[in-house]
Amino acid sequence: MNGPNKTLRFVALALGYGFLYVPIFCLVAFSFNQSAVLTSWSGFSLRWYTSLLHDDALLSAALLSFKIALLAATAATIVGTWAGYVLARMRRFRGFALYVGMLSAPLVIPEVVLGISLLLLFVEMRGTLGWPEKNGLLTIWVGHVILCMSYVAVIIQARVRDLDRSLEEAALDLGATPLKVFFAITLPLIAPSLLSGWLLSFTLSLDDVVTSSFLSGPGASTLPMEVFSRVRLGLKPEVNALATLFILAVGIFVVVANRLQWRKEKSAS
Amino acid sequence: MKTTFSRLKPSARTLAIVPPYAWLVAFLLVPFLLVLKISFADLQFGIPPYTPLIHLEDGIAKLDLHWRGYQMLFSDSLYLATYLNSLKMAAVTTAWCILIGYPVAYYVARSSPGTRNVLLLGVILPFWTSQLLRVYAWVGILRNDGLLNQLLMTLGLTHTPVEIYRTDLAVYIGMIYAYLPFFILPLYANLVKMDLRLLEAAYDLGARPWSAFWRITVPLSMPGVISGAMLVFIPCVGEYVIPEMLGGANTLMMGRVMWNEFFNNADWPMASAVTIVMVLLLLVPLALFQYYQVRNQEREAGR
Numbered sequence: 040m041n042g043p044n045k046t047l048r049f050v051a052l053a054l055g056y057g058f059l060y061v062p063i064f065c066l067v068a069f070s071f072n073q074s075a076v077l078t079s080w081s082g083f084s085l086r087w088y089t090s091l092l093h094d095d096a097l098l099s100a101a102l103l104s105f106k107i108a109l110l111a112a113t114a115a116t117i118v119g120t121w122a123g124y125v126l127a128r129m130r131r132f133r134g135f136a137l138y139v140g141m142l143s144a145p146l147v148i149p150e151v152v153l154g155i156s157l158l159l160l161f162v163e164m165r166g167t168l169g170w171p172e173k174n175g176l177l178t179i180w181v182g183h184v185i186l187c188m189s190y191v192a193v194i195i196q197a198r199v200r201d202l203d204r205s206l207e208e209a210a211l212d213l214g215a216t217p218l219k220v221f222f223a224i225t226l227p228l229i230a231p232s233l234l235s236g237w238l239l240s241f242t243l244s245l246d247d248v249v250t251s252s253f254l255s256g257p258g259a260s261t262l263p264m265e266v267f268s269r270v271r272l273g274l275k276p277e278v279n280a281l282a283t284l285f286i287l288a289v290g291i292f293v294v295v296a297n298r299l300q301w302r303k304e305k306s307a308s
Numbered sequence: 309m310k311t312t313f314s315r316l317k318p319s320a321r322t323l324a325i326v327p328p329y330a331w332l333v334a335f336l337l338v339p340f341l342l343v344l345k346i347s348f349a350d351l352q353f354g355i356p357p358y359t360p361l362i363h364l365e366d367g368i369a370k371l372d373l374h375w376r377g378y379q380m381l382f383s384d385s386l387y388l389a390t391y392l393n394s395l396k397m398a399a400v401t402t403a404w405c406i407l408i409g410y411p412v413a414y415y416v417a418r419s420s421p422g423t424r425n426v427l428l429l430g431v432i433l434p435f436w437t438s439q440l441l442r443v444y445a446w447v448g449i450l451r452n453d454g455l456l457n458q459l460l461m462t463l464g465l466t467h468t469p470v471e472i473y474r475t476d477l478a479v480y481i482g483m484i485y486a487y488l489p490f491f492i493l494p495l496y497a498n499l500v501k502m503d504l505r506l507l508e509a510a511y512d513l514g515a516r517p518w519s520a521f522w523r524i525t526v527p528l529s530m531p532g533v534i535s536g537a538m539l540v541f542i543p544c545v546g547e548y549v550i551p552e553m554l555g556g557a558n559t560l561m562m563g564r565v566m567w568n569e570f571f572n573n574a575d576w577p578m579a580s581a582v583t584i585v586m587v588l589l590l591l592v593p594l595a596l597f598q599y600y601q602v603r604n605q606e607r608e609a610g611r
Contacts, residue, residue: 044517047411048415051411051412051414051415052411052412052415052416052427054408055408055409055411055412055488055492056412056427056430058408058485058488059430059431059434059485059488059489060430060434062442062445062446062449062485063434063437063442063445065445065448065449065455066441066444066445066448069448078448078451078453078454078455078458079453079458118328118331121324121327121328122328122331122332124324125324125325125328125329129321129324129325132321132325134329136598136602138329138332139598139601139602140598141332141333141336141337142332143597143598143601144336144594145336146539147538147539147542147543147594147597148542148543148546148587148590148594149542149543149545149546149547149548149563149586149590150543150546150548151546151548151563151566151567151583151586152340152343152546152583152586152587155343155566155570155579155580155583156336156339156340156342156343156583157335157339159339159342159343159346159576159580160335160338160339160342162356163342163356166356181335184335185335185336217320239436242436242438245438246438246439246440248440248549249548249549252571253570263438263440266440266441266444267440267549267553270440270444270447270553271552271553273447274447274448274451278441278444279448281441282438282441282444282445285437285438285441286437286441289433289436289437290433292436293429293432293433293436294429297425297429297432301425
């Protein structure tokens with residue numbers, strides 16, 4: 040029988056998941072600590088959550104971040120879907136290797152590279168075209184779209200590849216134009232992947248520090264930039280509170296999405 | 309090959325390919341070439357803070373190349389130490405991710421569907437949670453008065469706090485922690501697709517579990533290991549946030565040096581030269597990653 044060794048299995052999984060989760064639990068626990076000393080427990084309190092509500096710098100940064108994340112996720116989903124569809128269906132055109140290379144580069148290249156190169160582009164453009172006038176929402180948005188579209192493209196091309204071609208071919212045989220087939224048949228079929236691509240882009244954009252730092256301008260500080268400037272010097276209890284809310288939101292969301300998908304898979308099989 | 313668009317005139321196919329291609333060229337390739345260009349410029353006061361590469365002299369265009377950035381990079385031993393240290397730290401981080409991540413991915417992939425779903429959720433959740441905040445969680449644990457030192461001192465293992473925060477060790481812990489899900493997920497995707505009948509055949513032919521694992525599972529999972537390892541190694545070489553948050557002043561990493569040249573010294577040509585050398589050093593791993601991406605594409609297309 041090829042059943043895995045029980046003890047080994049338990050040890051490996053306990054170590055792996057312990058490592059992944061112990062720090063998160065500590066972070067969450069200390070967000071409810073009464074004193075500002077974040078290393079010893081002095082009683083339960085919600086004071087850091089209330090101070091979060093009065094932190095104007097953090098709130099305005101959060102607003103900007105949500106704005107950018109909404110815009111970037113939407114654009115990245117459109118461009119990424121297009122790029123992923125091309126990747127899956129239109130192969131062997133001239134420059135295909137360069138295309139795959141460019142599309143997969145943002146998945147791996149260090150973010151400082153992406154940040155500096157786009158900044159230099161905008162500086163050159165300002166010099167020659169006079170546009171964009173200043174760095175800010177727009178420039179950060181472009182950076183995030185580039186950063187996120189590769190993830191969308193990877194998700195979409197995997198889904199497009201698994202599609203049953205017969206539906207699309209039937210529609211073509213019945214005289215629909217390829218464009219119509221794409222919007223009426225292909226797009227609805229890959230809709231769940233569009234949603235996960237959008238959500239992944241949204242969280243990536245909401246979490247980005249490095250690219251935003253290069254591309255932001257005066258007065259355009261995003262939430263991660265604000266958080267990073269506070270925590271690079273040490274512990275900040277209000278950041279623990281913020282992190283707890285964040286983890287809670289992501290946790291609820293991921294579990295619900297997983298439950299829904301699981302039920303669907305079960306009813307399908 | 310028959311595609312939806314092959315029934316069209318080639319021009320329509322081109323119309324579909326050109327926009328995403330152009331977008332990537334404009335915002336990924338061209339910016340990178342600009343970094344290359346500016347790495348050969350010299351510092352000047354003004355906007356932009358670098359000299360033009362081509363200037364007109366008596367109506368003749370003259371090319372003005374400056375090697376200052378590269379000369380400094382190769383003459384100053386601090387830069388050399390930084391490169392070596394970045395590569396070393398990324399390599400050690402990758403090795404630990406393989407060591408911790410492979411068994412996790414393996415046992416998750418071999419669990420029953422219900423358990424597998426829950427365990428996979430446990431890896432996906434940190435993947436979706438802010439990396440910045442997850443790294444920040446370690447600050448409270450690793451500090452001299454932090455939770456780890458309190459635990460060690462309560463257990464009587466040490467009397468004086470062990471210094472971890474603001475050392476290279478803290479950066480290793482932070483990087484392994486931050487990038488572990490990026491290794492586990494692609495490897496899991498590979499392992500879960502493996503044809504288990506191959507193992508059954510090996511057992512039928514008398515193979516012991518360990519030798520079947522080493523001779524069948526491990527070689528078959530290599531593409532997953534390599535993509536996962538590259539997803540850890542390449543970003544780690546240029547990592548900025550983690551060494552800045554957990555490392556000491558003497559934790560030398562390229563991303564940090566480049567950031568300082570750019571933001572603190574406002575030396576754009578130098579920062580560009582550091583970036584170019586970083587990418588050159590990453591060329592082999594990048595090519596490896598690219599090779600597996602394309603091969604994967606071809607194979608999936610052949611299905």
